[in-house]
Amino acid sequence: MNWQAVLSIYRYEMNRTFRTLAQSIVSPVLSTVLYFVVFGTAIGQRIDTVDGIPYGAFIVPGLVMLTLLQQSVTNASFGIYFPKFIGTIYELLSAPISFIEIVIGYVGAAATKALMIAAIILITSTFFVDLTIAHPVFMIMFLVLTSVSFALMGFIIGIWAGNFEQLQLIPLLVITPLVFLGGAFYSITMLPPGWQAVSLFNPVVYLISGFRWSFFGLADVPVGLSILAISVFLAACLTAIWWIFRSGWRIKP
Amino acid sequence: MAAIISIQDLAKTYEGGFEALKGVSLEIEEGEILALLGPNGAGKTTLISIICGLVSPSSGSVSVGGHDILHAYRAAREMIGLVPQEITIEPFEKVINTVRFSRGLFGKRRDDAHIEKVLRALSLWDKRDSRNRELSGGMKRRVLIAKALSHEPRVLFLDEPTAGVDVTLRREMWELVRQLRAEGVTIILTTHYIEEAEEMADRIGVIDHGRLLLVEEKAKLLHQLGRKELVLELTEPLPELPSPLEGFELQRSEDGMRLVYEFDAHAESTGMTRLLGAVAEAKLSLKDLTTQQSSLEDVFLTLVEEGRTGK
Numbered sequence: 001m002n003w004q005a006v007l008s009i010y011r012y013e014m015n016r017t018f019r020t021l022a023q024s025i026v027s028p029v030l031s032t033v034l035y036f037v038v039f040g041t042a043i044g045q046r047i048d049t050v051d052g053i054p055y056g057a058f059i060v061p062g063l064v065m066l067t068l069l070q071q072s073v074t075n076a077s078f079g080i081y082f083p084k085f086i087g088t089i090y091e092l093l094s095a096p097i098s099f100i101e102i103v104i105g106y107v108g109a110a111a112t113k114a115l116m117i118a119a120i121i122l123i124t125s126t127f128f129v130d131l132t133i134a135h136p137v138f139m140i141m142f143l144v145l146t147s148v149s150f151a152l153m154g155f156i157i158g159i160w161a162g163n164f165e166q167l168q169l170i171p172l173l174v175i176t177p178l179v180f181l182g183g184a185f186y187s188i189t190m191l192p193p194g195w196q197a198v199s200l201f202n203p204v205v206y207l208i209s210g211f212r213w214s215f216f217g218l219a220d221v222p223v224g225l226s227i228l229a230i231s232v233f234l235a236a237c238l239t240a241i242w243w244i245f246r247s248g249w250r251i252k253p
Numbered sequence: 254m255a256a257i258i259s260i261q262d263l264a265k266t267y268e269g270g271f272e273a274l275k276g277v278s279l280e281i282e283e284g285e286i287l288a289l290l291g292p293n294g295a296g297k298t299t300l301i302s303i304i305c306g307l308v309s310p311s312s313g314s315v316s317v318g319g320h321d322i323l324h325a326y327r328a329a330r331e332m333i334g335l336v337p338q339e340i341t342i343e344p345f346e347k348v349i350n351t352v353r354f355s356r357g358l359f360g361k362r363r364d365d366a367h368i369e370k371v372l373r374a375l376s377l378w379d380k381r382d383s384r385n386r387e388l389s390g391g392m393k394r395r396v397l398i399a400k401a402l403s404h405e406p407r408v409l410f411l412d413e414p415t416a417g418v419d420v421t422l423r424r425e426m427w428e429l430v431r432q433l434r435a436e437g438v439t440i441i442l443t444t445h446y447i448e449e450a451e452e453m454a455d456r457i458g459v460i461d462h463g464r465l466l467l468v469e470e471k472a473k474l475l476h477q478l479g480r481k482e483l484v485l486e487l488t489e490p491l492p493e494l495p496s497p498l499e500g501f502e503l504q505r506s507e508d509g510m511r512l513v514y515e516f517d518a519h520a521e522s523t524g525m526t527r528l529l530g531a532v533a534e535a536k537l538s539l540k541d542l543t544t545q546q547s548s549l550e551d552v553f554l555t556l557v558e559e560g561r562t563g564k
Contacts, residue, residue: 005360008357015346086344094333097360
């Protein structure tokens with residue numbers, strides 16, 4: 001393993017993050033505050049509690065997940081798309097590094113940034129609601145697993161994308177709807193039975209449910225299933241990336 | 254000298270069927286400067302890209318320092334520095350960080366003394382804290398070279414290093430290349446400027462249509478293929494060739510003041526003595542008599558032409 005290279009990529013990517021630190025932090029914090037105002041305060045007055053949890057606190061895990069998914073995907077996809085776009089990817093391809101090292105560097109940095117922002121949102125939310133975390137170790141595990149697997153997905157998107165529109169397409173068209181329909185702001189048990197069944201095909205349901213369980217000890221689906229779902233997703237992304245580098249798809253003629 | 258790069262029957266057919274390389278074999282010796290000369294689209298960049306890992310070969314093999322570029326890619330690539338043809342550089346990063354990053358990618362520990370040496374050699378030290386996008390085109394090209402040299406490569410590929418570069422920078426680059434050669438670095442440069450190959454190279458390879466037409470020492474190449482011209486300047490204009498001079502394939506200038514005789518300087522018989530006899534017989538009065546060695550450009554054009562007509 002060329003750890004020096006992994007570290008170089010990681011540092012370089014984190015450097016990029018810190019260069020734009022203000023905008024990286026301001027926008028998620030602002031949108032979280034807005035969500036709290038709209039969902040927590042306005043709607044929360046009508047929905048008192050969900051499964052005995054005050055509505056304001058109930059939406060925190062969903063909000064954190066929403067941002068975590070978006071950040072993981074966009075950071076990683078942009079991170080690898082940018083060198084492809086400006087041509088500096090030649091350096092990655094000509095360096096004595098394997099795809100595993102490239103992936104660890106880029107995905108590691110993207111996940112780190114997403115986790116940092118998730119932490120900021122979690123801290124921001126404590127100004128609005130009282131939060132208790134029932135299973136902190138599991139909470140961290142869910143955060144890390146989710147950010148890594150969605151950063152892997154972002155990496156794939158970045159390799160696949162042929163232009164900036166395509167780069168935006170998946171986060172906008174897929175991630176956001178899945179999170180909104182994945183029980184970020186409600187418990188899927190509040191849905192009619194038919195829609196509950198449909199919801200179970202939404203992978204994000206498992207993430208949010210498991211993550212929410214780590215806070216309140218309550219889940220829509222069994223926690224084991226949540227962990228299994230995210231592990232399967234992680235494995236699928238890793239396989240796809242392995243194939244991409246093996247075949248040189250979209251990077252090596 | 255031992256070969257540092259060994260290329261065997263290398264071929265590349267791109268998706269879509271374009272055959273960029275059609276079986277190239279070449280040994281590059283340690284410490285030499287090899288110029289790959291060829292028109293645009295000849296296959297120079299494809300050849301370099303395969304050796305450096307940017308393009309997968311369709312068939313054939315390459316080893317660098319005895320390490321196969323596919324099976325022992327780490328060991329092979331560690332030895333190589335690549336300066337690409339296009340200026341591709343991260344616009345928002347600082348010069349020094351960009352160069353440090355390259356060193357790290359090649360698995361080398363941070364070495365500020367070496368980075369400083371490289372940046373100073375390229376007159377970039379004063380610009381080390383500038384953002385890449387603030388640099389001029391020539392400066393950006395230097396950054397690319399600095400990146401390639403950051404990990405102390407044994408082999409340096411320069412893909413069209415002086416395309417679109419002004420005369421001063423071109424001279425500076427040539428100087429740097431000579432200095433690197435003196436340090437024992439093997440240098441492979443592609444160019445379609447004959448002047449550059451003539452100025453720099455120890456050996457010259459001519460590529461066209463994916464085939465290596467020839468590899469030869471520069472001096473030998475010129476010597477072997479060099480044609481000479483004998484130029485006769487006349488005191489009076491010559492309206493037409495007098496009969497004794499017919500059969501010499503002389504070129505007469507438009508004003509009739511000049512006759513040019515082309516000959517092979519290394520042939521057993523150059524025909525010069527007979528020509529001068531014929532000049533005397535025709536009673537021409539000469540003002541001046543000079544011979545000219547043909548340039549590499551002529552040699553190159555002859556080769557490419559022969560390659561295309563299949564001679």
